Amino acid sequence: MAAVEKIQTASPKQTAILSIDGKNVILPVYAGSEGPSVIDISKLYNETGYFTYDPGFMSTASCESKITYIDGDKGILRYRGYDIDVLAEKSDFLEVSHLLLYGELPNVKQKQEYNRTITLHTMVHEQLQFLFRGFPRSSHPMAILVGAVASLSAFYHDSLDIHVPEQRDLASWRMIAKMPTLAAMAYKYSIGQPFIYPQNDMGFTENFLHMMFATPCEKYKVNPVLARAMDKILILHADHEQNASTSTVRLAGSSGANPFACIGAGIASLWGPAHGGANEAVINMLREIGDVRHIPEFIRKVKDKNSGVRLMGFGHRVYKNYDPRAKVLNKTCMEVLNELSFGNEPLLNIAVELERIALSDEYFIERKLYPNVDFYSGIIYRAMGIPSKMFTVLFAVARTVGWVAQWKEMMEDPKTKIGRPRQMFLGSEPRTFASIEKRT
Numbered sequence: 001m002a003a004v005e006k007i008q009t010a011s012p013k014q015t016a017i018l019s020i021d022g023k024n025v026i027l028p029v030y031a032g033s034e035g036p037s038v039i040d041i042s043k044l045y046n047e048t049g050y051f052t053y054d055p056g057f058m059s060t061a062s063c064e065s066k067i068t069y070i071d072g073d074k075g076i077l078r079y080r081g082y083d084i085d086v087l088a089e090k091s092d093f094l095e096v097s098h099l100l101l102y103g104e105l106p107n108v109k110q111k112q113e114y115n116r117t118i119t120l121h122t123m124v125h126e127q128l129q130f131l132f133r134g135f136p137r138s139s140h141p142m143a144i145l146v147g148a149v150a151s152l153s154a155f156y157h158d159s160l161d162i163h164v165p166e167q168r169d170l171a172s173w174r175m176i177a178k179m180p181t182l183a184a185m186a187y188k189y190s191i192g193q194p195f196i197y198p199q200n201d202m203g204f205t206e207n208f209l210h211m212m213f214a215t216p217c218e219k220y221k222v223n224p225v226l227a228r229a230m231d232k233i234l235i236l237h238a239d240h241e242q243n244a245s246t247s248t249v250r251l252a253g254s255s256g257a258n259p260f261a262c263i264g265a266g267i268a269s270l271w272g273p274a275h276g277g278a279n280e281a282v283i284n285m286l287r288e289i290g291d292v293r294h295i296p297e298f299i300r301k302v303k304d305k306n307s308g309v310r311l312m313g314f315g316h317r318v319y320k321n322y323d324p325r326a327k328v329l330n331k332t333c334m335e336v337l338n339e340l341s342f343g344n345e346p347l348l349n350i351a352v353e354l355e356r357i358a359l360s361d362e363y364f365i366e367r368k369l370y371p372n373v374d375f376y377s378g379i380i381y382r383a384m385g386i387p388s389k390m391f392t393v394l395f396a397v398a399r400t401v402g403w404v405a406q407w408k409e410m411m412e413d414p415k416t417k418i419g420r421p422r423q424m425f426l427g428s429e430p431r432t433f434a435s436i437e438k439r440t
Contacts, residue, residue, distance in 0.1 A: 020048055034069050051422045061242075063250065064413065067100060067405055068241045075321035079239060080104070088328045093234040093398075094118060094204050097176055100239055100405040115204075121177035122198035122207065124185075125155040132189050141186035141393045142271045148182045149175070150264030160258045162411055171259040172404040179400045180204070183393045184211035190389070205231040208397070212386075225339040226384055229332045233377050236325040237395055239402025240318075245269040245276070249403045250410050251419040259407060266403045267396050276392040276399075279378035282313035283388045286347045286354075295353055303363055313375030314358055315368065322370045329376035336380050351379045 014029035016039045025047050028040040038061045041052055054060045069078045077084040080099050087096055091105070098106045098114050106114055131151055135144050152174070153160060159171035185195050188211075196211045206227045214220035240246070248269035252262040270276035289298050301309035316323050342348050355371055358364045381391055410416050 018044075018048070020050065023048070035071065045422075051424070053424050057242075057247075062247065062419070063242070063410065064415070065242070065406070065409060066103065067409060068239045068402070070241050070318055072316070072318040073320050075319055075324050077240070077324045084236060084324050085328050088232045088235045088325075091235065092203075092205075093231050093238070093401075096235050096238055097401040100401055101172060101408065117173055118177045118204065119198075119200050121174050122181055122200075124152075124178050124181050128155070128182075128185075129195065132185055132195075135189070137190065137192060139190065141183070141190055141390055142267065142396075144186040144189065145182060145393055145396060146264055146267045146271070148186070149179070149267055150261050152178070152260040153258045156260070160260075162253075162256060162259065165412075168259070168408055168411060172408060175259065175263055175400055175404055179397050180208035181211060183390075183397050184208060186393060187212055187390055203227070205234060223339065225335060229336050229380055230384075232328060232332050233380065233394070234398040236328060236373055237377075237398035239399070239405065243275070244272070245399065246403060246406050249407055253407045253410055254416060254419040256418075259404070262407055263400060263403050266399070270396055270399065271392060276395045278312065278372075278374040279381065279395075280388045280391045282351075282375055282378035283347065283382055283391075285310075285312040286350045289350050289354075291346065292350055292353050295350065295357065299357060299361070311358070311364075311369065313378065314364065314371055316372045319372070320368055322368075323372040325373035326371050326376055329373055329380065330371070333376045333380050336383050340383050342383050345383070347382060348379060351375070 014031075014037065016027045016029050018025045018027055025044070027044070029037050030040060031037045045051055052060070067080065069081075070076065079087060079096065080103055082099070082105075087099075091099075094115050095105060095111060097118075098104075098110070128148060128151070131148060132144060135147075156171070156174060159167045159174060161167045181198055188195050194216055196214045196216075198207050199210060202210060202222075206222045209222045209227055209230060210220060213222075242250075245266040249262045249266040252265040253259070257265075273281060289295060298309070301307040302311045337348060355375070358369060358371065364370075378388075378391060381394065382388075386394070
């Protein structure tokens with residue numbers, strides 16, 4: 001059995017010794033600017049003939065990155081060194097997107113130029129309307145979004161050369177700018193309403209909500225409280241390190257695929273209920289509870305390991321403390337509910353009472369099952385009149401910025417190689433082929 005021992009050396013870099021089959025293998029150990037150090041096993045197979053086995057990549061770093069830092073034990077989330085709560089309170093989504101893409105918050109001139117650039121790319125090719133109309137009206141908006149985003153490579157040929165920095169930038173701007181337009185089109189198509197074109201005199205989030213809720217029949221004014229709440233949600237969901245969808249984008253990009261195809265792959269991964277569908281699951285849970293009076297019985301079932309009932313929107317795979325994004329949305333959620341006067345909405349009343357019980361019940365406190373970002377975002381979306389099938393679409397609008405930033409970082413990293421995970425094979429050993437007459 002292999003044993004790993006960390007050895008301090010005189011140099012700043014450490015090494016680890018892996019003892020296997022009577023042989024010692026020296027492995028370099030590198031320290032990041034924050035977080036755990038990593039053992040470089042890239043030459044392990046060549047030197048030992050062994051692979052590592054790590055289902056779910058729980059102990060494996062697949063890349064170097066300077067974009068997002070998470071410390072789940074301490075409840076820390078930072079974009080390029082800035083704490084997420086500070087960005088959510090003091091910045092706006094486009095400013096944060098500039099930070100993620102280029103590493104710095106923009107100055108006044110840079111912000112004006114960047115915002116204008118994104119604004120001028122919000123329209124989509126008119127022929128995309130026909131692609132939308134090829135889907136049944138009953139289609140899930142995520143099904144439409146996957147196809148629409150991947151199809152952009154058929155329309156924008158001048159931003160497909162991944163080896164040209166200017167084309168990488170152009171593709172990045174286009175995806176950030178067009179994603180809200182495509183998301184709003186998917187929503188409008190699903191409810192049988194006409195598409196609403198983007199308005200260049202509106203801000204990014206205001207424009208998105210206008211495309212979602214306006215109709216050609218009358219003027220629609222976006223509520224500034226809701227616009228600011230949506231802007232915070234987009235900031236909080238913009239990136240989250242090497243999660244499933246981001247890893248999918250990087251893996252697809254490592255093959256040299258065009259950026260639109262890579263983001264389409266990321267959307268498909270995000271669609272999974274274990275990833276982007278968590279806030280939709282929160283609303284489904286609240287529906288199942290049905291009434292505030294049923295909460296005690298529901299809590300009893302949650303505590304019963306044999307009931308199979310799960311508390312959705314509480315706890316997090318990464319955060320073993322309070323989700324820092326949830327702290328921001330807790331306040332925002334109350335602002336939205338107060339603005340919309342939703343004192344008598346049954347599902348929202350259930351959510352508020354469920355939150356109160358979970359934060360005061362020792363069972364949940366001991367297990368650190370605090371409300372996470374999905375709990376509050378689901379409530380906010382519900383209050384704003386956004387149907388649950390659109391929740392993951394909104395997640396994609398926000399996360400596109402992170403996907404693009406991660407994709408650009410990977411393309412600019414000279415150490416990038418095509419992703420090729422290995423496996424532990426447990427199938428049949430070599431067998432002799434028998435003719436069909438001799439098979440039993």
